[in-house]
Amino acid sequence: MKTLLPAKFGPYGGQFVPETLMPALIELEEAFVSAKADAAFQAEFNKLMASFVGRPTPLTYAKRLSEKLGGAQIYLKREDLAHTGAHKINNALGQALLVKRMGKRRIVAETGAGQHGVASATVAALLGLECVVYMGVVDIARQEPNVFRMKLLGAEVRPVTSGTQTLKDAINEAIRDWVTNVRDTHYLLGSALGPHPYPTIVREFQSVIGTEAREQMLLEVGRLPDTVIACVGGGSNAIGVFSGFVNDEHVELIGVEAGGSGIETGKHAARFGEPARGRVGVIHGTRTYVLQDEDGQIAETHSVSAGLDYAAVGPEHALLRDTERAFYTSATDDEALSAFHTLCHTEGIIPALESSHAVAEVIKRAPKMRKDQVILVNLSGRGDKDLNTVIKEIGD
Amino acid sequence: MHRIESAFSNKPIFMPYFPLGYPDLPTSIDVIEALAQNGADLIEVGLSFSDPLADGPVIQHATQIALEKGITVKKSLEAVQELRKRGVDIPLILMGYYNPMLAYGLEKFIRDAKEAGVDGFIVPDLPAEESKEFEDVAGNMPLIRMLAPTSPDERMESIARTAKGFIYLVSVTGVTGALTAISDGLGDLIQRVRDHTSVPVCVGFGIGTPEQAKQVGALADGVIVGSACVKMIGGSQKPVETAKQFAAEFRDALLELRK
Numbered sequence: 001m002k003t004l005l006p007a008k009f010g011p012y013g014g015q016f017v018p019e020t021l022m023p024a025l026i027e028l029e030e031a032f033v034s035a036k037a038d039a040a041f042q043a044e045f046n047k048l049m050a051s052f053v054g055r056p057t058p059l060t061y062a063k064r065l066s067e068k069l070g071g072a073q074i075y076l077k078r079e080d081l082a083h084t085g086a087h088k089i090n091n092a093l094g095q096a097l098l099v100k101r102m103g104k105r106r107i108v109a110e111t112g113a114g115q116h117g118v119a120s121a122t123v124a125a126l127l128g129l130e131c132v133v134y135m136g137v138v139d140i141a142r143q144e145p146n147v148f149r150m151k152l153l154g155a156e157v158r159p160v161t162s163g164t165q166t167l168k169d170a171i172n173e174a175i176r177d178w179v180t181n182v183r184d185t186h187y188l189l190g191s192a193l194g195p196h197p198y199p200t201i202v203r204e205f206q207s208v209i210g211t212e213a214r215e216q217m218l219l220e221v222g223r224l225p226d227t228v229i230a231c232v233g234g235g236s237n238a239i240g241v242f243s244g245f246v247n248d249e250h251v252e253l254i255g256v257e258a259g260g261s262g263i264e265t266g267k268h269a270a271r272f273g274e275p276a277r278g279r280v281g282v283i284h285g286t287r288t289y290v291l292q293d294e295d296g297q298i299a300e301t302h303s304v305s306a307g308l309d310y311a312a313v314g315p316e317h318a319l320l321r322d323t324e325r326a327f328y329t330s331a332t333d334d335e336a337l338s339a340f341h342t343l344c345h346t347e348g349i350i351p352a353l354e355s356s357h358a359v360a361e362v363i364k365r366a367p368k369m370r371k372d373q374v375i376l377v378n379l380s381g382r383g384d385k386d387l388n389t390v391i392k393e394i395g396d
Numbered sequence: 397m398h399r400i401e402s403a404f405s406n407k408p409i410f411m412p413y414f415p416l417g418y419p420d421l422p423t424s425i426d427v428i429e430a431l432a433q434n435g436a437d438l439i440e441v442g443l444s445f446s447d448p449l450a451d452g453p454v455i456q457h458a459t460q461i462a463l464e465k466g467i468t469v470k471k472s473l474e475a476v477q478e479l480r481k482r483g484v485d486i487p488l489i490l491m492g493y494y495n496p497m498l499a500y501g502l503e504k505f506i507r508d509a510k511e512a513g514v515d516g517f518i519v520p521d522l523p524a525e526e527s528k529e530f531e532d533v534a535g536n537m538p539l540i541r542m543l544a545p546t547s548p549d550e551r552m553e554s555i556a557r558t559a560k561g562f563i564y565l566v567s568v569t570g571v572t573g574a575l576t577a578i579s580d581g582l583g584d585l586i587q588r589v590r591d592h593t594s595v596p597v598c599v600g601f602g603i604g605t606p607e608q609a610k611q612v613g614a615l616a617d618g619v620i621v622g623s624a625c626v627k628m629i630g631g632s633q634k635p636v637e638t639a640k641q642f643a644a645e646f647r648d649a650l651l652e653l654r655k
Contacts, residue, residue, distance in 0.1 A: 007525070016494060016521045018450045020544035020569050023551065162456060168447065175449045180570040182546060281495045282521065283447060295468045296499025297446040 004033050007196035010322065012315035015195040017285045021175075024182045029197040031102045036204070045097055052126065053083045053093060055208065059216040059376075064346040065362075072369035074362055075221065076349070076379045077213045077241060084119050086352065086381030087209060087237045088190055092119035094205035096127050099186045106130040106185040110174040112139055112167035112233070113307035113354060114146025115381055116190030121155035131155040134173040136165040139306045146385045164300050167233075167310045171284050191234025192314035195285030199315050203239045210244020213376060225376035227252045227365065231357040232328065233269070233307050235314035237380035242326060252327070254365075255317060256357045258303035259330035269301035270330040271313045272321055280318070288315040304333035304389060305353035307381075331360035337393055339363055340383065352381035353389065399487040399515050400538070400561045403438045404596045406654050408613035410435055410646045411598060413491060413622035414629065414639075415442030416475045417467025418458040423635050425475050430639040431625075432484045435647025440518060440620065443472050443492025450520040452573035454623040458630055469500045473512045480513035489540065491518040494530075506534050516540055516561050524555050540564050545585055556593035562618060565589055567601045573623030574602045578611045586615050606649035613650045621646060 003026075008014055015025060035041040049055045058081060062074040079087035092109075099107055107129050111117030117133040124131035133150055137159045140147050150157050163169035171194075178187040192202040217224055228245050230238035232255035245251040260268030271278040271289040277299055281290040291299040291311040303309040320326035331339070336353055339360035343351050351359060358377050366375055383390070403409055412431050416424045428439055444459035444467050451459070469492075476488055490509060497505045497519070509517070516538040522530055524541065531539055538560035543552055546569055556563060567582060568574055582599070589597050599612050600620025609619045625642060632638035 003525075015523060015525050017523060018520050018544070018566075019523050019542040019555075020546050020566055022523050022525070023544075023546045023548060163446065163460075172447055172449045176452070176571045179450065180574060182569050279499070281498055282493075283495060284449070285521070290495070292495065292499060294499070295470075296496030297463060298495070 003196060004029050005197060005200055009199070009316045009319040012286070012288050012318040013196055013199060014287050015285060016282045016287065017195045018179060020179050021182060025195055025197065027102060028098065031098050032197055032201050035098060035101055041097065041101070045094060048093055049090070049208065053089050054081065056212045057081050059213065059220055062347050065343065066366070068346055069363060069366040071366040071371065072226070072373040072375045073371065074366060074375050074377065075217070075225065076377055077209060079209060079237065079378060079380045080349070080351065080355070080382035084115070084122050085384065086115040086119070087206060087240060088116040088119035089122065090208055090240070091190065091202050091205040091236060092116065092123045092188060095186070095188050095201065096123035096129065099129060100127055102186065104184050104186045106181065107188045108132045108134065108174045108177045108185055109188040109190060110167065110170040111135050111190065112170065112309060113305065113352070114139070114143040114150070114385055115307060115352070117155070117157070118146050118149050118153070120188050120190070121150040121153035124155060125153050132177065133157050134160050134170040134177070136160045136167060136170050138165040139167065139170070142389050143306055143385055144388060167306065168298065175284070191236040192239045192316060193234040193284060193286060193312065199286065202236050203243060203316065206236050206240025207243040209237065209240035209378060210242060213241055214244040217376065221374060223374065224248055224251055225374045226369070227254060227375045228378070229254045229256065229358045229361050229375060230378040231256045231308060231354050231380060232313060232317060233258070233310050233354065235317045237378050239314060239316055241378040242320070246325060253320070253325065254361060255326055255328040256361045257328060257330040258305060258308035258357060259332040259335070260302040262332050263330065267302035268330065269303045269309050269311065271311070272328040273330045283312045286312070286315050288318045289313050304336060304393070305357065307352070307354040308357065329361060331357040335360040337390065340390065349379070350383040351379055352383045353386045355380045399485070400438070403487050404562065404617060407596065407617045408650050408653055409437035409618045410609070410643070410650050411438045411440060411618050411620045412436050412625045412643065412646070413440040413442055413620065414625060415444055415455070415459050415462050416472045417444060417462030417465055418626070419461060419630055419635065420465050421467060421471060421475065425478055426636045427629055427639040428479055429482055429484055430636045431643045432486050434640045434643035436486060436643050438487040438489065438618070440489050440491040440622070441476060443469060443490055443496060445493040445496055448493060450571055452571040452623055454573050454627045458626045469496050469505065473508050476512040476514055487515040488513065489516045489518055490514050494519050494521050502530065502533050506537060510537060518542070518564060542566060543589055545569055549588065552589060553592045556589060559593050559595045562596040562598050563589060563593060564620065565597055565599045565616070567599050567603070570601060572601055578608055582612065583615050606645045609646050610649045610653065613653050619650065
């Protein structure tokens with residue numbers, strides 16, 4: 001029983017799922033491999049990426065932010081300008097086209113910040129699929145506008161009250177639905193996580209970010225960036241932008257995890273940040289770094305941003321980290337909120353709290369760099385959904 | 397392994413599941429002992445995990461409580477040892493998710509489990525594709541193969557061919573506790589598995605009443621009862637008494653089928 005594509009990234013990845021789901025993973029892999037080789041599929045995908053998603057998204061020179069920080073020149077890859085307001089739509093559209101190809105009629109999705117839920121609801125409406133989104137009640141409370149958007153788009157939002165009531169538990173419930181309805185249902189997984197072939201499929205559909213950004217850097221700036229920075233929850237926006245530069249050995253790749261209240265407080269989602277608890281394990285079908293206790297129970301995580309509030313990281317990031325091709329750091333809630341305000345004021349762009357973590361790293365790093373150096377930051381989403389959270393934080 | 401083989405000398409057998417640590421550790425040990433002494437032929441002893449993605453609400457709830465009350469892998473293995481000391485001699489199969497086993501240390505886990513008196517393992521998130529690492533360490537301790545209604549024939553064949561102990565056939569697509577009525581296709585499904593293997597075929601997921609057990613037992617070599625067992629015993633004021641009664645009812649239902 002060999003897979004068509006490699007199921008692992010070094011020692012990470014794999015297919016740790018109940019037997020009931022294995023045939024669905026095999027079917028999905030076959031559909032993906034055949035679609036990749038099918039010019040008609042690619043043409044349809046590319047056409048919708050342009051006419052529906054609005055690609056390519058622009059590359060914006062952050063002039064005032066660069067001046068304020070006084071070091072490297074900063075460029076923003078504007079995934080916040082993609083339809084539905086985040087990079088999530090790239091993968092949702094690609095997978096939804098695979099769903100049509102497989103002849104299934106229903107999708108289930110998990111969502112943390114609501115961006116992937118909105119993207120899934122959007123492509124379901126576009127392609128006439130039934131859509132159920134699982135979302136933890138904690139996240140429903142802090143991402144209310146997105147819940148309303150999903151409902152407007154015709155999706156059913158099912159509140160998840162089990163466990164920590166956040167993204168991890170939404171994934172559990174989505175998998176339980178999938179295992180029950182697998183014959184006609186596809187699990188539209190939103191990050192570069194889960195069992196093979198998901199991490200590979202998600203990277204492939206998100207690689208458009210890196211491909212475009214690389215071309216834009218060469219065309220508009222005349223050179224590649226010295227450093228590429230992206231936030232990492234499951235890691236789909238990061239793996240997407242990294243994929244464009246991973247073969248350019250001199251380009252430094254930096255992933256920013258959620259530092260929450262600070263690593264030392266234990267309230268965070270920095271899987272690579274706390275070696276005592278962030279250990280290699282198996283969760284949601286994949287082997288990767290997972291925040292867990294001594295007994296292998298998955299830890300509760302904390303982040304001001306729902307999209308980064310998850311105990312495990314995508315398996316390819318685990319390998320990139322081990323091989324030191326990419327480096328991972330973290331930004332705290334306070335640093336992300338401060339970066340959120342800074343970008344609003346200096347550039348007239350309201351970033352998602354997730355993306356604000358990447359901006360926070362830019363603020364730390366740019367002043368130490370020379371003015372002829374260049375940072376590319378992936379602005380993975382826009383912040384409209386976070387206004388309630390930010391207002392509350394300011395109030396506090 | 398010999399315990400598993402002899403358990404199947406008189407079929408169909410009754411195989412309840414119960415998680416250690418629920419509603420608390422001493423009670424769960426007493427419950428499992430009571431099940432063993434009153435009709436269970438093999439017991440699936442549950443290890444708790446924070447994210448049991450193959451389980452329905454009843455087992456999620458029970459294992460969550462077990463964790464809140466402080467159950468660990470170590471305490472679970474000690475409990476198995478205690479059961480053996482009390483004279484429980486039927487096969488005890490540990491059923492749990494992979495991560496806590498990895499966190500304990502796979503080699504240590506299997507060694508300690510063997511020493512405690514465990515006869516085999518069921519790990520729902522270890523399909524055939526990922527089982528090599530475990531089986532290389534487990535040696536002759538069987539990792540029970542699972543098959544599902546969605547498994548195509550060629551897949552069934554390759555999985556069933558290497559099965560040890562027995563095969564755990566999931567009766568329906570779904571999580572534990574999902575079934576409400578025995579499907580007409582179950583007989584065909586069981587036959588598809590039997591075509592590929594001579595090891596006993598046991599059916600689980602959602603079998604809730606002695607009557608249903610009898611229906612399934614007429615077709616399969618073993619009847620696995622999880623959620624219904626946990627719900628009945630966990631909801632009782634006298635869990636040990638309820639366990640005795642529960643096991644006896646299922647035993648009696650299946651006895652009629654034994655020749």
